[in-house]
Amino acid sequence: MELFPALQIGWLNGWLPMGILYLIFGILLLVFPKEVVRRLYERSGWSRRQRVITLIGKSIALFWFPLIIFTPLKIGTPVLVLGTVIFALGLVGFVVALFNFRNTPLDRPVTRGLYRVSRNPQQFMLLVAGLGISIAIGSWLALLMLLLGLAFTHRKLLAEEASCLRQYGDSYRAYMERVPRYFLFF
Numbered sequence: 001m002e003l004f005p006a007l008q009i010g011w012l013n014g015w016l017p018m019g020i021l022y023l024i025f026g027i028l029l030l031v032f033p034k035e036v037v038r039r040l041y042e043r044s045g046w047s048r049r050q051r052v053i054t055l056i057g058k059s060i061a062l063f064w065f066p067l068i069i070f071t072p073l074k075i076g077t078p079v080l081v082l083g084t085v086i087f088a089l090g091l092v093g094f095v096v097a098l099f100n101f102r103n104t105p106l107d108r109p110v111t112r113g114l115y116r117v118s119r120n121p122q123q124f125m126l127l128v129a130g131l132g133i134s135i136a137i138g139s140w141l142a143l144l145m146l147l148l149g150l151a152f153t154h155r156k157l158l159a160e161e162a163s164c165l166r167q168y169g170d171s172y173r174a175y176m177e178r179v180p181r182y183f184l185f186f
Helices: 015-031 034-040 050-069 078-102 123-134 139-168 170-178
Strands: none
Touching: 015 050, 015 078, 015 123, 034 078, 050 123, 050 139, 078 123, 123 139, 139 170
């Protein structure tokens, strides 16, 4: 692992796993019913502050993406193997969480599948996948940027939960009391 990796254009860079993740996500968005996709991106109840915080988090991602895209994977090293395993777990978990989301009636909060052990499995699994990619390229800087982005993602998740409380009321409040925000903790 190194703090500042050497950036270069290449076929075996971090863009490869990231491209796989976003290709699968894009295909699912195309095949999922439109009302499910709309629900996935529902932000109408958010305050201006919540929208700004989310925008800042997305801006941090704009610095993380080029770092990932232009950093070679650490081919033939243990960090590549470890990063690939972590990435694969995150990718599979993300897809499972998306299907759990899709299969829930639109008038009910999502509480099935991975949502039984985490209130935010999509975001958590995206973080796991990003962690795997950052390890696979062997970059401390990518890990630091990912953690910085996590702080803003946490604020976004708080806004989503507040919105769900307004929409679903006591049933969502009971769900929040039973299920941690991030799998086994919080």
